Amino acid sequence: MALEMFAGLTRGAVAALLVHGTEEQKRTYIPNMLSGQWTGTMNLTEPHCGTDLGLMRSKAVRQADGSYSITGTKIFISGGEHDMTENIVHLVLARVEGAPAGIKGVSLFVVPKRLVNADGSLGAKNAVSCGSLEHKMGIHGNPTCVLNYEGATGWLVGRENKGMEAMFVMMNEARLGVGMQATAQAEIAYQNAANYAKERLQGRAIGAAAYPDKPADPIIVHPDVRRTLQGIRAFNEGARALVMFTALRNDVAHRSDDAALKEANDDYMGLITPVIKGVLSDRGFANAVSAQQMFGGHGYIVETGAEQFVRDARITMLYEGANGIQALDLVGRKLQRNNGRAIQALLAEIDRFIEDNSGRDGIATAVVALRDAVSDLKKATGTLMTFAMKNPNDAIAGSTDYMHLLGLLAIGYMWAMMLVTAQEKIAAGDTSDYLAAKLSTGTFFLERILPETALLLRRISAGGKSIIDVPAEAF
Numbered sequence: 193m194a195l196e197m198f199a200g201l202t203r204g205a206v207a208a209l210l211v212h213g214t215e216e217q218k219r220t221y222i223p224n225m226l227s228g229q230w231t232g233t234m235n236l237t238e239p240h241c242g243t244d245l246g247l248m249r250s251k252a253v254r255q256a257d258g259s260y261s262i263t264g265t266k267i268f269i270s271g272g273e274h275d276m277t278e279n280i281v282h283l284v285l286a287r288v289e290g291a292p293a294g295i296k297g298v299s300l301f302v303v304p305k306r307l308v309n310a311d312g313s314l315g316a317k318n319a320v321s322c323g324s325l326e327h328k329m330g331i332h333g334n335p336t337c338v339l340n341y342e343g344a345t346g347w348l349v350g351r352e353n354k355g356m357e358a359m360f361v362m363m364n365e366a367r368l369g370v371g372m373q374a375t376a377q378a379e380i381a382y383q384n385a386a387n388y389a390k391e392r393l394q395g396r397a398i399g400a401a402a403y404p405d406k407p408a409d410p411i412i413v414h415p416d417v418r419r420t421l422q423g424i425r426a427f428n429e430g431a432r433a434l435v436m437f438t439a440l441r442n443d444v445a446h447r448s449d450d451a452a453l454k455e456a457n458d459d460y461m462g463l464i465t466p467v468i469k470g471v472l473s474d475r476g477f478a479n480a481v482s483a484q485q486m487f488g489g490h491g492y493i494v495e496t497g498a499e500q501f502v503r504d505a506r507i508t509m510l511y512e513g514a515n516g517i518q519a520l521d522l523v524g525r526k527l528q529r530n531n532g533r534a535i536q537a538l539l540a541e542i543d544r545f546i547e548d549n550s551g552r553d554g555i556a557t558a559v560v561a562l563r564d565a566v567s568d569l570k571k572a573t574g575t576l577m578t579f580a581m582k583n584p585n586d587a588i589a590g591s592t593d594y595m596h597l598l599g600l601l602a603i604g605y606m607w608a609m610m611l612v613t614a615q616e617k618i619a620a621g622d623t624s625d626y627l628a629a630k631l632s633t634g635t636f637f638l639e640r641i642l643p644e645t646a647l648l649l650r651r652i653s654a655g656g657k658s659i660i661d662v663p664a665e666a667f
């Protein structure tokens with residue numbers, strides 16, 4: 193995961209340059225970034241400014257030749273300094289002299305570690321240096337740097353004071369990537385735990401011994417071990433399907449010539465991005481912990497490897513906007529955008545699926561579970577709208593629960609579609625174990641995980657009184 197971050201951030205920086213860079217910037221940087229000769233970084237965070245980027249102090253001064261001189265300190269910059277590649281392309285947010293206060297006065301700059309000559313060869317070292325490396329809980333294979341910009345030469349990407357717009361291209365891409373990172377961590381944690389559970393001999397199966405010739409049965413025979421493994425797997429496979437489904441919609445949003453289709457898929461991307469980041473990372477970390485649990489005390493010991501998955505997965509809940517902020521983005525912005533057009537379209541799509549499949553053999557339970565979850569989401573959405581009009585804090589107090597409700601419903605929808613496909617293939621004569629496992633894993637999700645939406649609805653409906661009315665001194 194730590195190594196993947198180099199490629200992930202480089203890809204994100206390329207995306208921002210493709211959308212907002214000049215032709216010259218694209219020519220100068222993108223080929224070497226895509227070939228892997230140079231890496232890219234994103235520079236937002238400063239010591240006093242993380243979530244609230246409007247507090248940013250790094251400044252940019254226009255130079256006679258059209259470039260800018262960048263000065264300031266950035267912290268926590270992933271892949272900020274290393275010698276694996278011959279150049280590093282930093283995308284840096286800073287404030288142009290005289291810019292408006294707050295987030296509306298932030299601009300984006302491309303600042304290479306080494307300047308690039310007109311013929312594409314590398315020139316002098318730029319005035320950016322690594323002040324120190326952070327000592328972290330995990331992702332030790334990725335240098336998290338304090339970067340000092342001391343009159344470094346940079347070039348504007350996009351327009352002055354529109355830096356967030358340009359940086360959001362990179363951030364949205366990175367948020368989707370972080371959800372995928374968490375899912376991948378939970379998956380490798382699961383695979384290790386499942387293998388261990390088949391080998392570790394402790395206790396006997398209830399009733400007859402499964403392996404009477406051995407001193408004990410492998411722990412995979414115990415229902416609670418299976419429950420845990422099935423829970424991780426059911427979430428992971430559903431989450432992976434959601435990522436693929438979203439990737440397809442992203443392609444349509446970017447490439448379609450049909451304006452209506454493009455708009456519908458853009459709406460979906462806006463809505464689902466905070467959900468993929470927030471829900472997949474909250475659950476990905478929790479699932480890495482559940483996988484560690486399968487090792488018993490050995491999971492706490494470094495040699496087993498399970499604890500590294502937990503440490504690495506933890507960052508996904510924090511960077512690219514802490515998960516509380518993802519929930520805020522969903523409820524405070526995305527849900528309301530265009531009078532709720534995106535959520536209404538998704539709900540209509542799932543309703544259509546339910547209608548089309550309600551008479552189908554073999555998936556009646558799935559359809560009922562999905563219908564219940566849709567009903568919970570509709571009620572939760574209505575409740576939030578009412579709260580928002582009377583007292584917005586009541587709505588915001590439910591934002592994390594709402595994000596999880598939507599995430600579970602979206603994954604439930606994926607599982608229901610996968611069950612339909614699996615049933616069709618089985619009906620056509622396919623007897624593979626793969627399809628049988630799809631049926632049992634999907635049924636587990638729909639019976640045991642999706643019903644959590646009822647609890648989330650109940651919490652959302654409670655509003656924020658027991659949260660907001662408590663004075664700060666009482667904590």
Ligand SMILES: Cc1cc2nc3c(=O)[nH]c(=O)nc-3n(C[C@H](O)[C@H](O)[C@H](O)COP(=O)(O)OP(=O)(O)OC[C@H]3O[C@@H](n4cnc5c(N)ncnc54)[C@H](O)[C@@H]3O)c2cc1C
Pocket residue numbers: 233234235236237241242243244267268269270271328336507510511512513514515516517520
């Ligand atoms: C290992 C690592 C790598 C990183 N890589 C990069 C990188 O490459 N580039 C980069 O620019 N940054 C990077 N970051 C920074 C990361 O994105 C920030 O740490 C993160 O956005 C949170 O900012 P903060 O740490 O200042 O927390 P704060 O903003 O101080 O927030 C603290 C807590 O308060 C909550 N909070 C804050 N404001 C609100 C609000 N309005 N409503 C509700 N809750 C709120 C947050 O959710 C959080 O839980 C990295 C961080 C780490 C640890």
